[in-house]
Amino acid sequence: MKNTVIRAFLILLVFSGISCRSVKKSFDTKKNEVYIDSMFTNGLEKGFFPGAQVIVGSKDSIFISKNYGFHDYSKTEVVKAEDVYDLASMSKVLGATLVAMRLVGENKMNLEDRLGDVVAFYKNTAIADLTLFELLTHTTGIKPSITFYQSLLSTSNGLPFFSDQKSENYPELFDTMYVNNTIVYDEEYVSLEPKENYIQIAKTLWLNPEFYTTVYEKIAVANTNPSGKYLYSDLNLLLVKQMIESKTGVKLDQLTKEIYNELGISTIGFNPLKWTVEQNVIPTEIDNFFRKDTIKGYVHDEAAAIFGGISGNAGLFANATSISVICQMLLNKGNYQGKQILKTKVIREFTKSPLVKKGIYRGLGFDKRKPNDIYKKNDFGHTGYTGTFFFLNPDNDRFLIILSNRVNPSRSNTLMYKDDFTAKIWKKINKNN
Numbered sequence: 001m002k003n004t005v006i007r008a009f010l011i012l013l014v015f016s017g018i019s020c021r022s023v024k025k026s027f028d029t030k031k032n033e034v035y036i037d038s039m040f041t042n043g044l045e046k047g048f049f050p051g052a053q054v055i056v057g058s059k060d061s062i063f064i065s066k067n068y069g070f071h072d073y074s075k076t077e078v079v080k081a082e083d084v085y086d087l088a089s090m091s092k093v094l095g096a097t098l099v100a101m102r103l104v105g106e107n108k109m110n111l112e113d114r115l116g117d118v119v120a121f122y123k124n125t126a127i128a129d130l131t132l133f134e135l136l137t138h139t140t141g142i143k144p145s146i147t148f149y150q151s152l153l154s155t156s157n158g159l160p161f162f163s164d165q166k167s168e169n170y171p172e173l174f175d176t177m178y179v180n181n182t183i184v185y186d187e188e189y190v191s192l193e194p195k196e197n198y199i200q201i202a203k204t205l206w207l208n209p210e211f212y213t214t215v216y217e218k219i220a221v222a223n224t225n226p227s228g229k230y231l232y233s234d235l236n237l238l239l240v241k242q243m244i245e246s247k248t249g250v251k252l253d254q255l256t257k258e259i260y261n262e263l264g265i266s267t268i269g270f271n272p273l274k275w276t277v278e279q280n281v282i283p284t285e286i287d288n289f290f291r292k293d294t295i296k297g298y299v300h301d302e303a304a305a306i307f308g309g310i311s312g313n314a315g316l317f318a319n320a321t322s323i324s325v326i327c328q329m330l331l332n333k334g335n336y337q338g339k340q341i342l343k344t345k346v347i348r349e350f351t352k353s354p355l356v357k358k359g360i361y362r363g364l365g366f367d368k369r370k371p372n373d374i375y376k377k378n379d380f381g382h383t384g385y386t387g388t389f390f391f392l393n394p395d396n397d398r399f400l401i402i403l404s405n406r407v408n409p410s411r412s413n414t415l416m417y418k419d420d421f422t423a424k425i426w427k428k429i430n431k432n433n
Contacts, residue, residue, distance in 0.1 A: 027398075027429075029063045032056065035428055039421065040068040048416040049387050049404035051079035051282070053320040056429050058397045059331035062324060071282055072408050084272050084317040085282045085403040086300050088384030089234075091316035094268070094326060096240045097136065097365030098342075099255045101350055105343035109247055111136075111364070118243045125220040132243060134227060135236040136364040137355060141225040142233045148215050149290055149302045152190050152207075156182040161289070172288040175412050179288050199308040202291040202298050207306055215306070230360045234303055234313035237365075241312030253310045263336055265325050268318035270310045273297040281317065284386055286409045300386055300407060314384075320401045327392055327399040351380040351394075374427045385411075389422040393430055400426050 036054060043049060051069030055062060071077040087094065103109040109132060116128025127142070134140045155161065162177035163170040170178035189208040191198055198206035219238065225231050241252050248255065253270045260268055272281050283296040290302055299305050301314035309315050325336065330351075334342035350364040361368045367382045369375035381391030381399075387406030392399040402425065406416050416422070 027056075027058070027063050032429055033064050033066075036064060036066070036425060039425055040066075043416060043419075043421060044069045046415060046419075047413070048419065048421060049406040049413075050075075050408055052387075052402060052404040053079060053081070053083070053085070054403075054425075055320040055324045055399075055401045057324055057327065057399055059328050065320070065324075072405075077279070079282070080280070081321060082267060082276075082319060083280050083282055084267055084276060084319050085388060085405060086284050086295075086314075086384075086386045087316045087318055087388050087403075088301060088314050088386040090323075090382045090384040090388050090390060091304075091314045092237045092312065093365045093367075093382045094318070094323065095256050095270075095316050096237050096244065096252060096312035097350065098259055098326070099244055099252065100132065100136065100240060100365065101342050101346050102255075102259060103244065103247065104349075105346040109244070113243065113247075115239060115243060119239075119246045121216050121242075122220060122239075127220055127223050127239075130223075130227065130239070132240065133364065135240050135243075136350075137230070137360070137362050138232045138236055139228055139230055139355065139360065139362075140233065140236055141223045141227040141229065141231060142219070142235045142239075143222045143224050144232060145234045145303065146215075146218050146222060147302065148218065149306055151214070152186045152211070152306075153183055153290070154186065155180045156184050173410070174287065174289040175410060183289070183292075199306075201305045201308060202295075203293055205291065207308075211306070228358075230355075230362060234301075237312035238303065238307075239312070240365075244312075251310065252312065256316075259341065260322070262339055262341055263325050263329060265322040268316065268322040270315045270317070271298075271308075272317040282405050283408055284405050285407045285411055294409075318403075320403050323390055323401050323403075324399070327390065327401065330392060331394055331397060331399065351378070353377075374423050376430070383422070387416060389426075391426055396430055398430055400429055 050072045053067050056064040067079040067081055069079055111133040113132045115130045116123040122128050130140045159180055161180050164177060166178050171181055172179050189211045191206045192204055194206055199209055201207045219235055222235055245251060269275055278297055281297045283294050284300040286294045299309045299315045304311035304314035329336040329341050330347060333344040334340055334347050351366050353361045353368050361370045363380050366380040368380050371377045376393060378395050379391055379393050383389045387404035389402040402422050406413055
């Protein structure tokens, strides 16, 4: 009797056009929306962030799309769907990695391409033999970051930049330290007004591009760890950008825009004040150190800032809606509305863990995690320092996007990380309910 009932149920599924796989993917929108509402309400009350956007979807559907809170803690501007957030390190995959995938698929780049062969500056340096594969998997041995911008600053009173105590010389807080109030810019490289050929790096700052030689020289001697081992580094993606631009002769922002245009998305890109109004840009940190201003419309990350907001490690701004289109394209094996944006085999190659036998779970560009009760083997995505997150589960046909500005007013606010906020929501929406 029991077998007969099971057989009848399966026959019913077949004739109703429903597969066992689609049953597995069922999503209780109302139940999950109640959970997400409670999480974001709690996050707002506890000061995880002033506001946020969230989208949950599949390769062909959007289940939940909501906005919460305000632009900042003045609570004068509510978060709207068209508002764009600073994506921080999500830019690594939604910008440079996406372009690399396109170029690899078109045989215009190869994962074994060596840095020194592609970018002439590095030809005779210690990092010349690093490959695109090593850069994308963060196995180059290059140190995590270099505070290039600090060499553009000095203090007129000769005292250090920071103090752990507030005083007459150190009145303003930045992160967890107080900032010297006599900081001045190096006039050889920094101007407070526009100059010919200078690059705008903030609302009232312009940089002499001759400074980039210093930057590249520092990167060339930054491989302080054995290559082959995993060490996440912003510098890797700076180098990926250089490889892409040297190979193509086209700037990264133009290459990303080409892909975004094919996808029909316009609320994503570098330097948002060039393509949206300032009112629709979410502010990030109050920077009392380098920019001496509330950062709004300019990239938060200092390394990306000195490159004029266009970088491989950071710089993209977007709303959740535009990112959801990219997620759907990736879950549809590179296809979006009949257009093959990326090759299926390339997506498969970039989103797997090619070094898992070495205990490295990283994808190519994409973040992956050691499988556990939250992250599954085939999950992939990325997070961002400003409080952003997106992950996809191709097996369960789910994706989650969370955009916030937890660094407003200060990057010292790490409450959402201490709460495992994004991981809890990702775990919940991946349950078959």
